[in-house]
Amino acid sequence: MWNWKTLVQYVPEPGGTFDAKAWLDAFPQLERAKTTPQDPIHHAEGDVWTHTVMVALALLAHPAFAALNETERQTIFTAAVLHDIAKCDTTQVDVQTGRISQPGHSRRGAVDARLALWAMDTPMPQREAICRMIGVHQEPFFAINGSRSGKSPEFLVRRLSWLADLHVLALLAEADIRGRLCSDPQRVLDDIELFRELAKDEHCYRTPRSFVDAHTALAYFRGAELHPDYPLHSEPGAQVTIMCGLPASGKNTWVQAHRPDQAVVSFDDARTELGLRHGKNEGAVAHRAHDKAKALLRRKQDFVWNATHLSEQMRRKSLDLCLAYGATVEIVHLEAPRDALFKRNNQRATSLSNAALLGMVSKWEAPLPVEAHALQWWQAARANADADQLIGI
Known part of the structure; x- marks a missing residue:
């Protein structure tokens, strides 16, 4: 039976190779990815597993992967292999247009990955770092232009910095784009780079964005229009x-x-x-x-x-x-x-x-x-x- 200590032996070293067979053995639910279609406009490469392999290879080829420490490499590589684990269960095909979509696959993927990694006795901090990245792995695509939530880029970057190391998250997003065939990858790659620059401007590229106090932070994340550096008044309660x-x-x-x-x-x-x-x-x-x-x-x-x-x-x-x-x-x-x-x-x-x-x-x-x-x-x-x-x- 697979456990975390066994699994991390198959996280490639920089310059190493991806043992796809081992990862499919560790996560047999990914076998279904081989027959799960994707919309050809965004994924002309074909099925979900083909895309997953391409993402893993793109990550291994990126010089930033080699610069990560061992724990970070384990975290991002596992997230890359599992980032679309829920597409198999969320695929929808429009009967009129034939367009394929997988709504909610990121959020559902975080749940599916958590269950699999929990069964492997993965250390809680590392497991949650993986799952949080899976849950928001598409956000750097849309944070700068056209966020589907209607929130400002600043809000999204600040919030995401409390969920993940944005340097590592942006690298996963970049590998996700480089590991596919689509019409305009450079536009998305440019947006990911702008996402990085905004995170650096906000001083939250590798640490959570600072707030003056916890009450102000919570009010902000729940939608209050305020500045992180100025405290929001509160009356004492329970x-x-x-x-x-x-x-x-x-x-x-x-x-x-x-x-x-x-x-x-x-x-x-x-x-x-x-x-x-x-x-x-x-x-x-x-x-x-x-x-x-x-x-x-x-x-x-x-x-x-x-x-x-x-x-x-x-x-x-x-x-x-x-x-x-x-x-x-x-x-x-x-x-x-x-x-x-x-x-x-x-x-x-x-x-x-x-x-x-x-x-x-x-x-x-x-x-x-x-x-x-x-x-x-x-x-x-x-x-x-x-x-x-x-x-x-």
Whole structure:
């Protein structure tokens, strides 16, 4: 069985060769890329796997790849091989025009890559660096001209700098363009170069763009029109810890160890109070939890919101409520190795089966630093460890 230590042996050294067979063996889902078509206007080279190989070779041939350190080379090369992993499941063909598209493949690709790399026991910081790049790998194409979000180039560069090393991200984007046949690659390559220059002007080419404080940064990333260097006034509210992680990842244990004296809002508690099994009448469960959260927020009482919060959409609902009451919010993401997670779940008194837990994994969108005032990542204690471990990501 493949693991991360085995996989990185197949990341080529500068000037090395791409062992496509090994990577297909490590990620068998990529076999489908060989028969997944692409729009010939943007990908005249043909199927997704042909493009993926061309991207890998373009990256290896780039002098900037040789200048990266070993960890950076592992990260960008893995992202390059997996950057279109979700095109197989997102392909749509317009019946009238015959045009091919893969909407949302970047975001879905980050989820698919996370699951595969999690199963390989990839170190959390490196895994997330890979997944974040996959999730935004097309952004440097459009940041300068014609962003589909309608945001300014400055906003996009500042936000992206909190998600990835823009030097490495721009290199991945450049390899993505050089590894295809399309009508006007030079125009996109010029835009990527302008993206680099803007990031340098913003002093965030290799580090996150600085903000005067966390509250100003969060307000900016949520759409407030302000300047990063001037603080936005805020009234003090509750301090809220929003837990995030799969069931059995150790959230309850973490809360007991790190927030023992705080009130807890929990969907599991609401479920128990209502006498419901997991997955039954989740609307009533959410309503009860939200009512308790509102009461605590009105009193400006610190509390922990203990739920899975697996997707960005789920977290946003809780965040919107907390921030509407002026709370300061920290997300604590906790996870456990795959095998340990299923073993833990079997040992719990729960109505959630491992099969149902596995179904939840497909919705796992890890939190980003732009979502809250602060973000912590924790690795749940392993069998031979005494405590959970704080991971810097």
